[in-house]
Amino acid sequence: MCYAHIQIGCNSISDMANGYSRWLFEKSDRVFLDPDRGEHEMRYAYYTTTAELRRRLQLVGFTRETLECEFREFKHNGVWFSNLQKLYDTPEKAQRRAYTVEHASLDDWLHALGLWVSGYMASRMHEYRVSDPLVDIGILKECFERTWSPHSKAKKLRDVLPRHNSIGFPCASLECLAVALLEVVKEDAPCELDVSEFVNCGDSSFDDVERYDGEIWFPGDRKPIESNFTGYVECDDI
Template identity: 30%
Template sequence: MTYRAYYMFDGYPVAWQEDNYSRWLFTREDRVIRKRTKGERNVLIHDLPENHAEWDEPETDYLYVVTAEELRRRLSLIPCLDPVNSITYLDEDTKYGQDMTSLRSEFDRYRRAMIADKAPTFYASSSDYYGEEAKAARQHVPERADALRGTTLDDWLLALKEIVERGATRAKGFTSPPMPKGPTFDTKALADIILTDQHPCNWNLRPRHDLWGFPCSLLEHLAVAMLEVIPANAECVLDVTELVENDCVYCFEDLVLANEDGSIALA
C-alpha cells in the first residue's frame, strides 16, 4: 500500500508524492499538528467513515502551513527555473521571482510547443511505459492543440477557478472527463482538459504536478496560477499525515515528543 503527501491550496490538492515527500518551499518552522474529528476530514483526499458513529472520533493532521500571501512572497524570492529540467544556474544575469510574468512566459512556451504539432501525442493514466507498451499507450489528441490555439492564459485561470470551487480532483476516485471536441472551448471544456488523465509524450511538456491538463510544467508555475484563484488569506498546506502515521517519515517526531511533554499546544 502506498501513502501520500499532498500539496494543497485552500484545501484543494494540486500535487502529491507517494511514500516520501519534498518540503518544496515549506520549512520546518511551518510545521503544525492539528486535532480534528473524522467527520471533518478533507473529502477531496479522504473518505468519511461509512459509520456515522465514528464521525466524532478524534484524528490528527501533520501539516506544513503558510498563508497564500506568504507563499506568494516565497515564490517571488526563488530563481526563475528552467521549465524543462526544473533547475537553473545562478549567475549575474539570473532572474528571480515566480509571478504572473513568469507564468505568462511559461504559458507561451507551453502553447508554442503544443501547437507546433497538429496532433500532439499523449500517454493515458501512467507515465511508466516502455517499449511496445509505450507505443500502444500513445494517443494523438489534436483537441489539446486546438484548445491552446484559441484561448488565453486568463481563460485557463477561469477554468482552474471553476474546478477548485467545484472540488473536482484526480486525487481520489475520479474518472477523467471525455476530451472536449471543439471547435470552440469554453470554461467547462478547459476545466475538463485540466482534469484529464493524459499527459504529453513530449518530455519538455511533462507536468511536475498533478493537474496534468493545465498548460504549464512546473509546480512553481501552477502555484502562481492557484494563488490567482484562491483568497489571499487562504492556507497553503503540505499534508504529510499519511506518511507520519504509517512511519514513512519522522519529520514531526520532535513536535510529537514535545506535545507528550506538554511543552507545546496543538493547533
C-alpha cells in the same frame, strides 16, 4: 504505500508516493490539524498563508510573468490535451474543443481554473469576460479533470510538459501551477503539505513539535502564523 499531498485551497497540486519533498515549506510551518479527532486521525501538515507562499515563489523566481512565459512556451511546443471525453466528441464539439484550446488566453484558462477549484474561489472570478466569444470555458474546465500523461522522449517536449501531476493546467512547473492557483483562490485559502501518512508510519519529522488537545497548534519555537485564517474547513464541507 504512503502519500504526501501539496494543496492550495483544498486543491492538490502534487501527490508524492514513497517519499516527499518539503518543497517551499519550512520546518517552522509544521502544524497539527484536527487534533480533537484522536491520535490516529490527526493530520500532520506544513501550513502557510497564500501571501507567504506567493512571497516564497517570488524569491525563487516564479511570478505571474513566469507563468505567462511557461504558458506561451507550452502553447508553442507542447502537445495539447483534453480528457477522454474527446473520444466521444461530436464533430461540432471536436471543432469547438480544438478552437478553444488553440485560442484561449492565459486569463481564459485562469478563469476556468477559478470556476473549477474546490472551495476558496476568489469572488473576482465571477466578473471575468472571456477574451473570445468562441472560446468555451466549459471545455477548458474539462481539461482539469484528468492528469497529464506525456510519453515523449524528445528533450524539447520534456522541458515543457508538466512536472506536476494533479491538475491539467497548461504550464510545466509545479511552481507555476502554484502561481496560477494563487491567482484564483481567496487570500484566506490554506496552503499546506499534508504528510500525515508518513508520520503515522513512523516519520519522525514532527516528534519535536508541541501538541495540545482540542486546538490547532503550531511549533513551540514560534508564534502562530498571522493570517485571516480563523479555522480549518474540511474540503468535503465546502
